[in-house]
Amino acid sequence: MPVRLATRGSPLALWQARHVAALIGDDTELVIVETAGDRRQDRPVWEMGGQGVFVKEVQAAVLDGRADAAVHSAKDLPSEPAPGLSIVAVPPRADPRDVLVGARLDDLGPGAPVATGSVRRRAQLAWLRPDLTFVSLRGNIATRLERVPPGGAIVMAAAALERLGLVPPVAHTLDVSVMLPQVGQGAIAVEARDDSTVRAALRPVNDPASFVALAAERGFLGRLAGGCDLPVGAHATVEGDTTVEVEGLLASLDGRTVLRWRARGPVEDAAGVGVSVAESLLACGGQALLEG
Numbered sequence: 001m002p003v004r005l006a007t008r009g010s011p012l013a014l015w016q017a018r019h020v021a022a023l024i025g026d027d028t029e030l031v032i033v034e035t036a037g038d039r040r041q042d043r044p045v046w047e048m049g050g051q052g053v054f055v056k057e058v059q060a061a062v063l064d065g066r067a068d069a070a071v072h073s074a075k076d077l078p079s080e081p082a083p084g085l086s087i088v089a090v091p092p093r094a095d096p097r098d099v100l101v102g103a104r105l106d107d108l109g110p111g112a113p114v115a116t117g118s119v120r121r122r123a124q125l126a127w128l129r130p131d132l133t134f135v136s137l138r139g140n141i142a143t144r145l146e147r148v149p150p151g152g153a154i155v156m157a158a159a160a161l162e163r164l165g166l167v168p169p170v171a172h173t174l175d176v177s178v179m180l181p182q183v184g185q186g187a188i189a190v191e192a193r194d195d196s197t198v199r200a201a202l203r204p205v206n207d208p209a210s211f212v213a214l215a216a217e218r219g220f221l222g223r224l225a226g227g228c229d230l231p232v233g234a235h236a237t238v239e240g241d242t243t244v245e246v247e248g249l250l251a252s253l254d255g256r257t258v259l260r261w262r263a264r265g266p267v268e269d270a271a272g273v274g275v276s277v278a279e280s281l282l283a284c285g286g287q288a289l290l291e292g
Helices: 011-024 056-063 119-128 141-145 158-163 196-205 208-223 267-291
Strands: 003-007 028-032 069-073 086-089 098-101 113-115 133-135 153-157 171-174 188-192 232-239 243-251 258-266
Touching: 003 011, 003 056, 003 196, 011 028, 011 069, 011 141, 011 158, 011 188, 011 196, 056 069, 056 188, 086 196, 086 208, 098 158, 119 133, 119 232, 119 243, 119 258, 141 153, 153 158, 188 196, 208 232, 208 243, 208 267, 232 267, 243 267, 258 267
Parallel strands: 003 028, 003 069, 113 133, 113 153
Antiparallel strands: 069 188, 086 188, 098 153, 098 171, 232 243, 243 258
16 A cells, blocks of 8 residues: 655645655655645735644644645644644755845845745844845745845745755855744654554654754744744754754844744753753743733
């Protein structure tokens, strides 16, 4: 029997599902699912509930038996796992950074427009450049690349451009010291039920370091309580086989306050290290942001 992989039908989602299928190496079948986020291209993601709008229907396909596993952009997953499912594999992670398309950050003129649908990106850019103006941006990758505002730029995930083989004429990759990525950005998460046969089939897909890094970042996100609608970001790296380092960010929506914290700990407690970063941010002003 083929391993049935549930996925969205966007070009990027299909690339990711086919990548997982290639790593499995056996007979596979894609189960294409339309999500709420795909149906409502007229509204910003954060207005529709943020994380979860691109995954719930895909998860449902696994839970009701139409598929054996779900393939997601890890950044789309809510902080709380879906009952009955768990992340069982994370392939080697791609570049987690953000890219400014259309102009370099230093070349944007005063008041230049930047198009993005991400409150995380807006807040960090507003912190760096309070003069910038922001407009909303939705659509698939190719559509967004066609919407670079005159005299301005859009913000994209480096991994998306890389996976689809897109090379914009002007692309300025922003270091994580400049813009901290979204939790899970650049990572693919494969969810499954507690099925030993399916989990065995997915074993070749998993990269231990990427799995640990995602666990750490999701521990951070989970501690901030999934309903948090403030800008958050995190980036975890694994040193050798023993240590994980996590840097987390919590900001105000207007970007006037940006808090960052970093911590290290054992890979065996990756999620706990992420939680400790979140708790430190809450203690140094983050709680006041949440309550404000």
